[in-house]
Each structure stands twice: as structure tokens, then as C-alpha cells.
């Protein structure tokens with residue numbers, strides 16, 4: 001029997017937990033000390049449904065760390081090597097947060113809400129403590145706290161259709177990684193909620209930053225009643241889809257042991273910027289020794305050991321993996337050690353069925369360039 005997860009106040013539930021349970025969640029993980037569904041029917045069934053229809057995801061665990069006050073811009077800039085001097089209100093920014101050694105502490109979506117107000121929509125690490133510690137130690141004039149906000153994602157090719165039925169056609173004007181406050185008319189009154197075109201899939205969609213429990217529950221129910229003909233289902237970030245889309249997971253693929261450059265997040269680091277950022281001095285002189293890469297194994301693989309080897313010598317390790325039913329290959333995100341690897345591309349992987357070979361590639365996966373064609377188009 002699989003072990004159960006003991007759920008208590010410490011493993012915080014969300015305004016949507018009762019609905020997620022009623023929808024038949026079959027597995028949870030813990031993310032920011034909070035419940036996050038990982039599977040409903042099966043990874044594969046959830047995947048095909050996400051790619052064809054629309055799903056509502058309880059991603060309340062993407063906690064907001066609010067940073068407000070005269071030094072808010074200064075504190076956010078200190079935490080990231082990405083240049084935010086020209087950041088505009090109403091935009092979302094994917095940010096590596098790094099410590100003084102250049103290690104990745106988190107990779108939130110940062111939202112500039114107002115001139116002196118940011119929300120960091122964080123991945124799984126305690127950014128609120130890090131931000132409060134910096135604010136205290138550096139005597140910054142800011143308030144740092146976790147507001148009561150529970151993001152709800154609407155993802156999939158029919159997401160815009162469903163969202164426009166609930167919020168009106170104005171959702172269509174929200175560009176990718178833009179965010180707008182929209183009115184939600186609930187029984188208890190009208191609530192202004194931030195709505196962004198974003199989400200942890202590449203199937204398109206929105207995220208609603210729900211700011212009231214009851215209105216949020218009513219919104220959930222309305223998304224399901226208005227989306228019945230669109231075959232809306234409860235869903236969650238899906239391992240197969242996010243691997244195919246090369247969306248990185250903090251704590252799995254990267255973290256304290258990688259710099260943003262080693263994780264391939266170079267485009268979100270402005271080494272030459274004239275900004276006050278804690279990690280920039282270290283990142284400017286850092287020589288990468290590792291690199292996050294893709295790995296393709298040409299059949300389903302029951303991986304039993306995470307090491308990648310060449311002639312018995314370890315050259316890296318598997319960080320996340322799963323079978324892609326669309327391409328008929330096993331995909332992995334792997335951390336390679338540059339020195340032993342050199343320019344070699346074929347590696348050995350230990351599986352329950354013996355040794356299998358895999359080929360390394362750059363991320364994001366470019367299935368066309370890899371010569372991979374869809375062997376299956378739907379579930």
C-alpha cells in the first residue's frame with residue numbers, strides 16, 4: 001500500500017480543497033507548506049485533457065509575498081539579478097531570486113501592482129523569511145507579508161472561451177504575462193481580482209489571484225457550470241506537459257546548488273546592468289561547472305537510478321522525468337557536470353530492465369529539431 005499523507009493545519013489546505021477532493025484528486029504534494037494536487041485520473045489522462053480542453057487548477061500554494069513601501073523596489077531589485085528599473089505596473093516578470101553566492105533561492109513570477117508595491121508569486125521555498133530578513137538587516141522601509149490570496153489557474157486551449165464567459169470579453173485584451181484587475185460579481189458583492197495571462201503550462205490560460213474565500217468558491221463553481229459544454233475539469237500542473245514544455249521546477253530541477261546560468265535562465269539575468277543586486281557580483285565572476293539539459297530515451301524507461309554515466313563514470317543526474325505519450329519517448333531534465341561530460345551526447349541510464357541509452361539535448365526541448373514526431377495526437 002502506498003503511504004498516506006497526514007493532512008493537518010500545518011499542511012495548509014485552501015479555499016478550494018473541498019472542491020478538489022470532490023473532483024477526485026488522487027495524489028497531492030506539499031508546496032509552500034500547502035496542498036497541491038499532482039494527479040486526478042492519471043498523469044496521461046490528465047495530460048491529454050489539458051491539451052484538448054480546459055482545466056481549473058487550485059494553485060493556492062503559489063503564495064504571494066507582498067513587498068510594500070518606499071523601499072519596495074529596492075528590496076525586490078536586491079533579491080534578483082534581473083534588471084527591473086524599467087518595470088511597468090501591470091506586467092509579470094519571471095525572476096530568478098539569488099543569494100550572495102548567486103545560488104537560486106526561488107523563481108517567482110513577480111508582479112508590479114503599484115509604484116511601491118510588488119507581489120512575488122513564489123515557488124516552493126520560504127521567500128517571505130528571506131525578504132523579511134533582508135529588510136530587517138538592511139533597515140529597509142518596507143512591509144513584507146503573505147496576503148490572503150489564492151491563485152486559481154484556468155489552463156488549456158479553451159481557457160479564453162471559459163474565462164470570457166465569466167469575466168467578459170475584456171480577458172481577451174490581457175496579453176501574455178500582463179495582469180489586470182477585473183471585477184468578479186459574487187453574491188456578497190463585487191470583488192476586484194487581479195487576472196493574468198500566465199500559468200504553469202504552455203497550453204495557454206489565465207491565473208486569477210482570488211482575494212476572498214467565499215467569492216473564490218463561487219467563482220470555482222461558476223467556472224464549472226459555465227464550462228460544462230467545454231468539458232472543464234479540475235486539474236493541476238502536469239508532469240508530462242511541463243516536461244514537454246521545459247518549464248523548470250524549483251527544488252526538482254534547480255535550486256540552491258545551481259546558479260541561474262547553470263539552470264539555463266541566462267535571459268533573466270542582466271550581468272551588465274547598473275543595479276544594486278545582491279547576487280550580481282558573484283554571478284559576474286562565476287564560472288559554471290554544471291548545466292541543465294534535456295535527455296531523450298527512445299522508449300518508456302523504468303528508471304531505477306538517477307545517475308547518468310559514460311563508461312561507468314558519472315557525468316550528471318536526472319532531476320525530473322516522465323514518459324511522453326505524444327512522442328513515444330521518455331523525457332528527462334538532467335543536471336550535467338561539464339568537466340567529465342565534455343561534448344559527449346550519449347549517456348547510460350540504469351533502469352529496472354537493464355542499462356538504457358539516452359541522448360542529451362539543449363532545453364527547451366525542440367522536438368522538430370530532434371526529429372521526433374507525434375505518434376499519438378489524443379488520449
Ligand code: THG
Pocket residue numbers: 062093094107108109121122123124151177198199200201207247248
Ligand atoms: N504562476 C504563478 N506563480 C508561480 C508559478 C506560476 N510561482 C511558482 C512557479 N510557477 C514559478 N515558476 C515559473 C516558471 C516558468 C514560468 C512561470 C513560472 C513561465 N515561463 C514562461 C516560459 O518559460 O516560456 C515565460 C517566461 C517569460 O518569458 O517571462 O511561464 O506558474 N502565478
